[in-house]
Amino acid sequence: MAIQIYNSLTKKKEEFIPQTGKNVKMYCCGVTVYDKCHIGHARSLYIFDMIKRYLNLRGFNVYFVRNITDVDDKIINKAKELKSSSEEVAQRNIDGYYNDLKLLEVDKADCEPRATENIEAMVEYIKELIGKGYAYEVSGNVYYEVKKFKEYGKLSGQSIEHMLDAVRIETDINKKDPLDFALWKKSSDEDPGWNSPWGRGRPGWHIECSCMSMKHLNTQTLDIHAGGRDLIFPHHENEVAQSEALSGKPFARYWIHLGLLTIRAQKMAKSLGNFITVEDAVGKYSANVLKMFYISSHYASPIDFSEEKMADARKALGRFEVLILKAEELLKEKNVDPCEVEFVNNFKEKFFESMDDDFNSAKALGYLFEWTNETNKFFDRNKDDSDYYAIIASSVNQLKELFKNVFMITFAPGKEELTEEEQSLLKQRQEARLNKDYKKSDELRDLLKNKNIIVEDSKAGQTWRRL
Numbered sequence: 001m002a003i004q005i006y007n008s009l010t011k012k013k014e015e016f017i018p019q020t021g022k023n024v025k026m027y028c029c030g031v032t033v034y035d036k037c038h039i040g041h042a043r044s045l046y047i048f049d050m051i052k053r054y055l056n057l058r059g060f061n062v063y064f065v066r067n068i069t070d071v072d073d074k075i076i077n078k079a080k081e082l083k084s085s086s087e088e089v090a091q092r093n094i095d096g097y098y099n100d101l102k103l104l105e106v107d108k109a110d111c112e113p114r115a116t117e118n119i120e121a122m123v124e125y126i127k128e129l130i131g132k133g134y135a136y137e138v139s140g141n142v143y144y145e146v147k148k149f150k151e152y153g154k155l156s157g158q159s160i161e162h163m164l165d166a167v168r169i170e171t172d173i174n175k176k177d178p179l180d181f182a183l184w185k186k187s188s189d190e191d192p193g194w195n196s197p198w199g200r201g202r203p204g205w206h207i208e209c210s211c212m213s214m215k216h217l218n219t220q221t222l223d224i225h226a227g228g229r230d231l232i233f234p235h236h237e238n239e240v241a242q243s244e245a246l247s248g249k250p251f252a253r254y255w256i257h258l259g260l261l262t263i264r265a266q267k268m269a270k271s272l273g274n275f276i277t278v279e280d281a282v283g284k285y286s287a288n289v290l291k292m293f294y295i296s297s298h299y300a301s302p303i304d305f306s307e308e309k310m311a312d313a314r315k316a317l318g319r320f321e322v323l324i325l326k327a328e329e330l331l332k333e334k335n336v337d338p339c340e341v342e343f344v345n346n347f348k349e350k351f352f353e354s355m356d357d358d359f360n361s362a363k364a365l366g367y368l369f370e371w372t373n374e375t376n377k378f379f380d381r382n383k384d385d386s387d388y389y390a391i392i393a394s395s396v397n398q399l400k401e402l403f404k405n406v407f408m409i410t411f412a413p414g415k416e417e418l419t420e421e422e423q424s425l426l427k428q429r430q431e432a433r434l435n436k437d438y439k440k441s442d443e444l445r446d447l448l449k450n451k452n453i454i455v456e457d458s459k460a461g462q463t464w465r466r467l
Contacts, residue, residue, distance in 0.1 A: 001356045003058060005224075006300060008232065008255035009155055013358060016254065018223045022060050026052060027213040027252075029227040029235070030066040030112065032205075033093035034074040036277045037100045039290070039305060040228075040261040040268055046291060046408070047258055047299045048226050049106050051359055054406055058356075065216045066109035067209060068094060070116050071192055071202050086192050090116075100278040104287050105408055111216045115208045119194045122203045122211045125246065126183045126196075134245040138174040140186035140199040144206075146179040149241040155255065156233035163233065181238050183207045206238040210251070214243065225252035229260055229300075259302040276305070285310050288409050292317045295361035295407055316369075318465050320403070322456055323372050324411045325463045326379065327396040331389060339390040343378075344398055347371035351402060361407070371399060422451060429455065430462050 003016040018024045028048045031041055052062045069075075070090040079086045094114075101108060115122075126142055129135040134148050146152050153163065164178055172178075182204040187193030193200040203211075214220055220243075227236060236255070243251035260267075263274040281290055293313040297303045347367050354364035375395045382388060403409040429444035445455050448464070455464045 001353055003055070003356045004358055005254050005256065006358045007253075008257045009252070011157070014254070018060070019219075019221065019253065024055060024060045024062040024223045025217040025219050026055075026062055026064045026224040026226065027209075027217060027222050028064070028066045028109070028225075029209055029231055030068050030109075031093075031097055032069040032072050032074055033090045033097060034072065034078045035093060036096050036279070038268060039276045039278060039281050042100070042104055042278045042281065042290065043261055043294050043303070044228060044258055045101065045106050046104060046294055048256075049109075050295075050361070050407060051226070051256070051299075053408070054355055054359060057405055058352075063111075063217065064109045065111045065113070065213060067212045068097070068112055068114045069205065069208060070094065070114045072115075072205060076191055096279075103278060103282040104290070105410075113212045113216050115203065115212070116192075118208070118212050118215065119203065121215050122207050123184075123194075123196050125207060125211045126203075128246055129183065129242060132245060134242070135183055136176065137184075137198050140201060141174055141182060142184035142198055143175055143180040144183050144238070144242055144245075145176060146181070146241065147177060149245050151244070152179075152241050153237065155240050156237050158233060158237075181206060181234065183242070206235055207242060209235070210239045210243045210246075214247075220247040220249045220251075222252040224254045224256060226256040227258070229257040232257060257300060259297070259300050261303050261305060263305045265304055285314070288317055289313045291407060291409055295365055298358075298360055298362050300358075316365075317409075318454065319369065320372055320399070321411055321465050322463060323376055323379075324396055324400065325465065326456075327392050329461055329463060330379075331393055334389055336389045336393040338394045338397070339387055341391050341394050343374050344371065344395050347374070348398065348402070355406070364406075368399065368402070371395070375399070422448070422453060425451075426453075426455070426462070426464060433457065433462065 004013045005016045006013050026048075028044070031037060037045075048064075048066070052064045055062050071086065075086050075089055079089045082089065098108070126135060129144065130137065130142065135142055135144050137143075153160065156163075160179070183206075184196060184198055184201050185204060186199060186201045191202075193202055213222055213225070225236070225239075240251050262268065263276070266272055266274060268274055268276070289310060290313075293305075293309060294303070296313065296316070347370060350367040351364045351371075354360045354367060357363070375392065378385075378395075379392060382391075385391065400411060403411065425444055425448055429441050429448070432438075432441040432444060448455055453464050455462060457463075
């Protein structure tokens with residue numbers, strides 16, 4: 001089955017066909033480093049890495065670029081607030097960003113260019129736009145003249161009137177038209193700035209992404225441009241306008257947009273007290289639980305974060321952990337050759353069909369649950385099967401491979417450290433079961449549950465996991 005992608009530009013699903021064979025040039029708007037990364041950023045970092053991994057697994061060769069915006073009004077304002085320099089604020093948060101990637105166990109992109117490392121290329125880009133008649137300079141500022149680009153609005157699908165409503169709060173007497181946006185901003189003596197033909201200044205946000213994506217992917221037409229749904233207008237709309245005016249070619253073949261993350265139906269904001277950093281979320285729930293929460297919804301859907309949903313994600317993860325732990329106990333010190341398993345092949349086929357359909361992780365995850373249920377049934381009912389151990393090993397190993405290779409979830413159930421008291425309670429319960437003292441066994445199970453340890457019994461023996 002060919003991979004289908006919902007293209008935000010055409011507003012429909014399309015077969016994914018890169019420009020050059022199996023080679024894919026993919027770009028994603030990265031973080032603006034004025035503060036710590038939060039769980040909304042984490043969803044973007046994780047999901048687009050997942051998409052890259054899946055495409056690679058399906059035989060494509062993906063080169064992935066994700067930028068870092070390290071010069072911006074937000075960074076400058078944060079530096080003034082902290083009585084620090086913009087460079088110090090940016091570097092501190094870049095260090096934090098890379099630490100967050102490690103905590104999430106998500107890979108860096110193949111290339112992560114910083115805006116400040118590409119100023120010269122941006123200046124040349126702006127000079128070309130001026131030369132082509134799409135931009136103009138006023139008092140050290142350079143603006144893109146939106147109405148010169150006749151297809152403006154084709155990505156967002158918005159009318160000029162609607163777009164004007166969105167920008168009216170941005171009054172600038174230097175602009176020819178309220179919709180015109182800054183390509184170059186004049187810098188004060190105190191703010192970061194670089195020399196240019198228009199005086200000392202810095203690039204606008206939109207030009208950064210257009211320039212860095214084309215430069216570092218070495219193309220004028222990207223195969224995939226990815227980002228959050230909130231970036232469609234004006235950021236991505238402006239990227240299209242300036243890039244296509246410059247090159248005369250389509251800027252991106254496929255646009256993929258991620259749904260927004262809210263917390264109890266509210267936008268995340270420090271002022272509302274619901275701003276959750278990646279560091280805090282991973283510390284409280286674990287990277288695997290956070291990933292399970294993300295893949296439980298389609299990437300394009302909005303998702304609402306709550307304690308209840310994190311508890312559901314923890315329980316869902318636990319269903320896989322229990323099976324894997326049971327299998328590890330059963331297969332301990334056994335040398336088992338892999339074998340073909342019909343139900344495993346069927347579920348793998350359904351998994352790939354789901355992921356091929358616009359990376360539908362939620363549907364694919366549903367088949368992994370069914371796969372797990374089927375393996376549990378075989379585990380308990382087919383002990384006399386001549387291939388009993390081989391089938392369990394094959395099923396569980398392939399399940400683990402998909403989780404690792406696509407969803408970046410690795411399992412080490414039962415490997416968490418136990419306190420001496422917890423070890424003692426588990427040992428007492430095991431002894432009670434052996435002595436057929438089921439009343440004491442149940443009492444100890446409830447006591448362990450109060451300590452957030454779930455104990456389960458099977459033919460392989462007693463297994464446990466943390467909630």
